Amino acid sequence: MSRLKIIAEVVLLLGLVALLLFSGKKWMGNEHSGNVYEVSGTVLSVDNSEIIQSGAGTVGIQIARVILNEGDWKGEQVTAINHLNGQLDMDEIYTPGDTILLAIQVEGQKVAYAKAINSLRQNWELALFVLFSVALIVYSRIIGLKALFSFVASLGLLWCYYIPNLLNGTDPLTLSLSVLVLLSMVIILTVAGVTRHGIAAFLGTVSGLAVTLVLTLFFGDKLNLGGMTAPFATTLIMQGNYGLNMQHIFYSAVLLGASGAAMDIAMDVSVSMNEIKLKRPDIAMWELVQSGFNVGRMVIGTMATTLLLAYSGGYLTMLMVFVSQGTSFTRIINMKLVAAEIFRILIGSIGLLMVAPVTAIIAGCLLCLCTEENKA
Numbered sequence: 548m549s550r551l552k553i554i555a556e557v558v559l560l561l562g563l564v565a566l567l568l569f570s571g572k573k574w575m576g577n578e579h580s581g582n583v584y585e586v587s588g589t590v591l592s593v594d595n596s597e598i599i600q601s602g603a604g605t606v607g608i609q610i611a612r613v614i615l616n617e618g619d620w621k622g623e624q625v626t627a628i629n630h631l632n633g634q635l636d637m638d639e640i641y642t643p644g645d646t647i648l649l650a651i652q653v654e655g656q657k658v659a660y661a662k663a664i665n666s667l668r669q670n671w672e673l674a675l676f677v678l679f680s681v682a683l684i685v686y687s688r689i690i691g692l693k694a695l696f697s698f699v700a701s702l703g704l705l706w707c708y709y710i711p712n713l714l715n716g717t718d719p720l721t722l723s724l725s726v727l728v729l730l731s732m733v734i735i736l737t738v739a740g741v742t743r744h745g746i747a748a749f750l751g752t753v754s755g756l757a758v759t760l761v762l763t764l765f766f767g768d769k770l771n772l773g774g775m776t777a778p779f780a781t782t783l784i785m786q787g788n789y790g791l792n793m794q795h796i797f798y799s800a801v802l803l804g805a806s807g808a809a810m811d812i813a814m815d816v817s818v819s820m821n822e823i824k825l826k827r828p829d830i831a832m833w834e835l836v837q838s839g840f841n842v843g844r845m846v847i848g849t850m851a852t853t854l855l856l857a858y859s860g861g862y863l864t865m866l867m868v869f870v871s872q873g874t875s876f877t878r879i880i881n882m883k884l885v886a887a888e889i890f891r892i893l894i895g896s897i898g899l900l901m902v903a904p905v906t907a908i909i910a911g912c913l914l915c916l917c918t919e920e921n922k923a
Contacts (some may be wrong), residue, residue, distance in 0.1 A: 556601075556865040559629040561742075562830045567852075569730060570860065571865065571889075572750045574923075576664075582652055582653045582654065583650055583651070583652050583653075584618060584650070584653060585648060585649070585650055585651075585664070586615055586617050586618045586620070586648075586649055586651060586709075587615075587616045587617055587646060587647070587648055587649070588614055588615045588616055588625070588641065588646070588647060588669045589612040589613065589614050589616060589644070589645070589646050589647075590611050590612070590613055590641050590643050590644060590645045590646075590647060590651050591611075591612045591613060591614055591624065591643060592611070592612045592643055593609060593610065593611045593612070593641060593642065593643065594609070594610040594611075594891045595609055595640075595724035597609070597610070598631060598640070600635070600726070601633050602718060603635060604631075604632075604633035604634065604635050604638065605633065605640065605667070606631050606632060606633045606650070606805045607629055607631055607640065608627060608629065608630060608631065609629035609640060609663075610626060610629070611626070611627045611629055611641055611643065611645065611647075611663060612624060612627075613625055613626075613627045613628055613649060613661065613663075613895040614721050614765040615649075615651075615658075616646070618744045619656070620651070620653075620658055623658065625649075625651065625658050625661040627647075627649050627662060627663045628661070628662050628663065628665040629641060629763070630662075632800045636775055637860070638663060639663075640836065641663065641666070641668055645666060645790075646666070646667045647663050647664070647665065647666055647667055648663075648665050648666070648667050649661050649662060649663055649664060649666055650663045655688040662690065667675065667755025673785050675709075680695055680869075683695055688915065690738060693737050693738050694701055694737075694738055696737060696876065697734040697738060698731055700733055700737075701730050701733065701734060702829040704726065704729070704730060705726075708726070709723075709726050710723065710843045712799055713791075713796065713799075714788065714791075715855045716790055716791065718792075718795070719792055719795040719798070719799040720760070720795050720798060720799060720802075722799075723799035723802050723803065724756065724760065726754070726804070727756055727802060727806045727864060728753055730806070731749055731752045731753060731810055732749055732758075732804065734810060734815065735748045735749045735752065735810060735813070736749065738814070739814065739817075739818070741816070741916050742821075743821070743831060743910070744817040744818055744820065744910055744913075744914065745817070746833075746908060746909075746913060747811070747817040747820075747910035747914075748810070748813040748816075748817040748818075748910075749909075749914050750903050750905075750909050751809075751813035751816070751817065751900060751903075751905050751909055752806070752810050754901060754905045754908075755805070755811060755812075755813070755867075755898045755899065755901050755902035755905070756805070756806060758897070758898050759801070759805050759809075759894060759895065759897075759898035760798075760802060760893050761804055762897055762898065763798045763801050763802065763894055764798065765891065766890065766894065767794070767797075767798055767801075770886055770890055771795065772794070772883070772886065772887050772890060773793065773794050773797075773883075774793035774796055774797030774798075775793055776797070776883055776884045776887040777793075777796075777797055779840070780793055780797075795885070801890070801891050801894055804891060804895060805894065805895035805898050805899070808850055808853070808895060808899055808908035809899060809902045810900060811846075812843065812846050812850060812903050812906070813902050813903075813906045814846065815843075815846050816839050816842050816843050816846070816903055816906045816907050816910065817839075817906055817910045819838070819839065819842045820835055820838060820839045820842070820907065820910045820911065820914060821837075821910070822915060823835060823838050831909070831915075832911050832914075832915035834914070835910075835915060836901040836908055836910075837912045838906075838908070839903075839904075839910055839911060840903070840904060840906025840907050843902075843904060843906070843907055844903070844905075844908075845904025847899055847900060850896075850899055851896040851899070855892055862888060863883070
């Protein structure tokens with residue numbers, strides 16, 4: 548019966564993952580708005596005569612002759628314009644043989660205008676995701692399949708519900724807290740199941756998020772962080788989204804970033820305690836809680852540094868600029884951008900400190916007291 552149950556779970560999860568991927572295929576497929584379509588093409592030749600070198604970047608227009616690779620216009624050759632604005636992080640210069648993504652404007656079933664957007668990277672991104680999925684399932688088997696489902700479901704929830712509601716002006720903190728509670732429930736209970744250690748991990752994660760929210764509101768106000776330090780925040784405002792509360796959106800990003808680590812610690816502690824309970828069913832509750840505390844201390848000992856390295860890696864070039872210019876440490880830590888990252892690291896770390904002991908206490912109660920009641 549247990550083997551049939553496992554097979555049924557595998558079939559169900561594979562079906563759910565396939566459904567989510569199918570419903571989200573437009574992310575990787577051809578999108579269009581009105582008479583404008585996004586299609587891929589291969590560069591046949593380029594004209595760089597109108598490109599001007601400006602410092603380290605380039606400005607001007609690159610004209611490319613491109614053959615379309617898909618859609619109703621497959622095989623048709625078009626002339627595409629590639630605008631260069633001197634932004635090294637955004638501009639791309641193409642060469643013959645490159646596969647690129649284009650936006651084409653269609654009038655009367657004919658391509659009237661074509662603009663180069665980016666190099667086509669989605670196929671290799673998909674290959675990388677498949678490699679990740681295979682490695683996850685090979686190592687973790689049914690648990691890996693559950694983790695894959697929660698991964699895809701979380702992506703769908705963030706992309707299709709969370710971000711659109713933020714743009715529509717929904718209160719960011721209320722929305723973020725509700726979404727993160729839902730995400731924690733989906734991820735933890737999908738992987739661990741509706742078990743005592745799964746419920747303990749979920750409750751521990753929620754307690755950590757609550758502490759993180761309180762600290763975020765208090766210290767965010769003291770540090771006078773307005774929220775415009777996030778990437779593309781200025782672009783978002785300049786596009787006409789003047790009514791968005793950028794400060795609370797920044798706070799929401801802090802919560803979102805801390806939630807993943809909180810789930811990791813809560814799961815580590817609760818699963819470790821469950822394994823101890825399985826191997827020693829006669830263990831006393833307080834002894835089990837102490838073991839949970841010890842596991843939590845070890846995990847937190849490296850997790851805080853993990854957060855520091857993760858955020859430092861994202862801003863490595865900025866730190867290199869500071870060092871190359873000989874900027875003083877006092878000036879660096881008082882800069883708004885740096886203060887925002889320090890805020891993220893420390894707020895997230897303090898929230899994690901609460902997750903481990905709370906999870907250990909909840910798991911100890913659920914694993915020991917509930918077991919005793921069942922025996923009685």
